[in-house]
């Protein structure tokens with residue numbers, strides 16, 4: 001270690017800011033525990049994530065999360081692995097998720113696609129993958145649960161290639177079929193990593209490195225078939241290449257079993273050696289802001305009522321350039337007003353650690369940040385603004401009303417806050433008025449979260465009425481009135497001013513387009 005203080009660029013070069021994308025139950029929480037365990041951030045797995053019956057939590061902030069044993073809010077965990085600093089940004093693991101899930105992905109530079117060996121690519125993995133692909137971020141694939149019976153490894157490679165369009169390039173290859181896992185072939189060195197299972201994953205698995213001849217002597221046919229398959233893949237061009245990985249054309253693949261801490265070391269090595277460091281962020285003018293420019297960051301998520309002990313509003317920022325120092329006063333780009341960063345935290349479960357400084361790639365929670373909204377830029381020095389966060393197409397709709405009409409003030413302020421946070425989209429129209437706007441969501445669980453927050457954080461209990469819409473298109477002022485008169489169609493306005501036509505079915509949209517071709521009905525581009 002040099003005695004010279006590292007520069008901002010050197011700090012940025014050490015950062016890897018990543019998220020795990022997976023379908024519920026693929027093993028994300030288990031993997032998170034295992035990663036932390038390897039990085040020696042905790043001593044015993046199980047101390048971090050609080051599913052029902054397990055101790056401690058990272059992200060069980062809301063009581064609803066505790067009751068259901070799922071994580072709704074997202075946390076970021078920072079840990080060191082050698083010289084590398086990894087910022088692991090958590091994405092909610094339930095199949096009903098919100099815009100917030102997508103927004104989190106705007107804050108990462110790479111993703112880990114975690115796949116259950118028996119199930120292959122599942123729906124939520126694919127949805128999240130699409131978001132990563134649109135952003136062009138590199139993806140590392142980990143095939144998990146290889147200790148259990150599952151699909152053939154070659155089969156899974158075909159599925160990844162066919163469904164994601166990325167070429168899978170194995171860096172390790174399993175020795176033994178799923179369920180009869182003996183170890184891993186380390187593709188670059190051709191050696192075998194033989195594992196001794198740890199006790200239920202509570203400790204880091206021990207492994208031995210065997211030369212090919214030793215591997216063949218100890219694992220026989222399983223080794224030979226692993227070696228042959230791996231060689232075949234190599235000959236077919238399934239070979240890891242840093243450049244194509246960084247471009248999102250290929251995805252390095254590793255096999256493992258998070259619950260036994262197998263494969264986790266390989267994952268950390270890839271993160272450290274191959275995942276991109278904190279990258280310059282592109283501003284609204286299309287300019288890349290160098291990481292060593294003056295401090296800048298943007299808000300990718302806002303959350304209030306995180307837990308009852310600290311009832312407040314936290315804005316999570318991702319540092320894009322410069323050095324963040326707690327207490328510094330920065331400029332809030334949207335209003336041009338100063339913003340004092342007196343209360344800055346890193347969240348590690350319910351424990352908040354005060355952050356004194358942070359660098360590009362880091363995630364910081366700013367407490368009591370009432371003026372900050374998702375997408376806002378903070379900076380010091382001359383002005384800079386990062387692009388707005390993408391808005392996603394809602395798929396579920398409800399009409400909402402206050403249970404107690406005398407609480408209209410609380411109702412209004414709750415609607416505004418939760419719309420800004422991205423808990424739901426509030427869609428307004430003259431037809432519905434202010435008393436009962438339409439809510440739009442990507443997943444129906446968002447309505448429950450909304451109702452819970454309205455009641456507990458804003459003291460405005462709500463009731464819902466179903467709406468018969470399953471399709472949404474973009475329209476314009478010229479077509480709005482005529483469309484609103486159509487059967488099974490209603491026009492509403494989103495907070496950003498965009499006019500949406502809600503329709504009973506996609507067929508209804510086609511019918512209208514046929515009978516009234518002059519009316520504007522366009523697919524809603526759901527952000528990038």
Ligand code: GDP
Pocket residue numbers: 022023024025026027028029030031051093144145146147148256257258259260
């Ligand atoms: P999440 O919903 O993606 O966070 O999944 P969890 O980490 O909670 O894991 C879901 C279930 O799969 C739990 O019962 C885990 O113990 C189990 N699991 C996770 N990883 C493995 C693994 O490598 N092998 C096996 N057999 N089970 C695993």
